Amino acid sequence: MTQRGEKGEPIIEIEKLTTGFGSQIIHKDLDLTIKRGEIIGIVGGSGTGKSVLLKAIIGLVKPRAGSIRIFGEDVLQMSDREHRAIDRRLGVLFQDGALFSAMTVAQNVIAPLREHLHLSPELQQEIASMKITLSGLPLDAATKYPSELSGGMRKRAGLARALAMDPDIVFLDEPTAGLDPIGAAKFDDLIINLKESLGLTVFMVTHDLDSLHRACDRIAVLAEKKVRAIGPLEEVRKTDHPWIQEYFSGPRGRAALASSVQEQDSSGDKEARVE
Template sequence: MRESTVPDPSTTPATPASPALGSDARSGATAGCPPISSTLPGDAEPVIEVRDLTKRYGTHTIHEHLDLTVRQSEIIALVGGSGSGKTTLIRQIIGLEAPTSGHISVFGHDITMIDRNTAHLLRRRSGMLFQRGALFSALTVFDNIAQPLRELHTLSEDLIRDVVMYKLDMVGLSGRMANRMPAELSGGMIKRVGIARAIALEPELLFLDEPTAGLDPQASDEFVDMIRGLHRSLGLTVVMVTHDLDTVMMLATRVAVLADRKVLVNAPVEDAVCVDHPFIRSFFLGERGRRALLALPAARRTKISELLDDGK
């Protein structure tokens, strides 16, 4: 196993200059940021286009003629009931699974038809935070974050060390964490290290699978602030699977609702809740859902004020 030489945190600058970014793209936990707007330029380029997607396991159909578009700089929340295929959809978009039929375009490339080299290059333009972090348990925090950088086989260990320490800083972790093992970390720290690894290669597209699952309310709010800061400072397009209504309200520019084996609606949450469907009524207009919707800015709540009042 490769041993890394991690710099002494006491001699490491608190805010290192980014070795990979051309500007100071610091984020950390940006408490107090205003809610992300639900309005994006209408001419924003599509980053992901899913068309007529069908996914079957044997005779069991997960998706059937599913369509989804994600545009540049959006934060799309994928919501749906258990078994609706949210994570399965993500796995197909990032190439871990192949669709039964249909087409998936990422950055203008149909990933169902590209060669292995192009697929590898596309993967470098995206990062993934898995639900439980998926850190390598036998590697230190430093080596977990360094792993995708080392796979490039083009960077010196000195440069890798600088990048890793900078990414730790970006996710609000001290350089003193670099030598720790995953087993020594809290759930929130594991997710932050997972994010640091996901952004190690400066991706344009970030996937999050249940980013706040298992976190207490304070840790969840801090994690949402961090994601919001990274989205703004790095210009990321974000696709997240979540069942946490508070996270949806705080982060999502649009909500894609999966039910009946397809995307029922892909719109700002105040538009999505107006669609008359049993899952949408139960998910968004139950007691918890209405309470979360009240956190929307007043201008956005106006459209759904009657729904919030009568609980339809």
């Protein structure tokens, strides 16, 4: 089941995807390939269907046409049973955590374990506490209810739940939205750290330019119902497209770039001094 493949091989392949609601078409013939072990950032203006794309991949929105292959298997042609087997290998962090409000954080984290596996209470407890601390929450947060947590903590708890089943791919819907800059930067570090240590593939919908600079290996820009540009940040920002130019060269885009360059410089200095 958790046969982890080679880094860099395609893990999600989307071909000619068309989605829409009513008479409105959201995506038209969209192609996107995500590689194992990367953090891919999905950006785009409001209403370009970033969240819809995420929902289409995890099976919450039914596409009108096209194919989506996860782990090399076509998820649109699957029976519900097969689809659930794939679902177990995906973790999703919804925008506000989407924690079950009637359960404590720890109960939230073990909810998928209870549902899918038969484990002893001790093992469940150990796994829950590991995921909770891995997500950067203190242990005493385990017995708190979601309504007692701050927004940032709810996101971390949501991430802990997303990681409960040891997913191969984690989907994050605007993970840093609503966090203060320090909290957002810590969350970025957490994602990078988890990617490194657990070998995760991360699909991240975000508006946060700093996140894009810091965390993402590749960036895909959604515009005009398609992926208009994809690649490392440096390549994407050179694309000749009015929205992309405005996005990366606007005042916020330049500020984020400046701060990330500065950071690289100072870390470079440090290395130089050590040598």
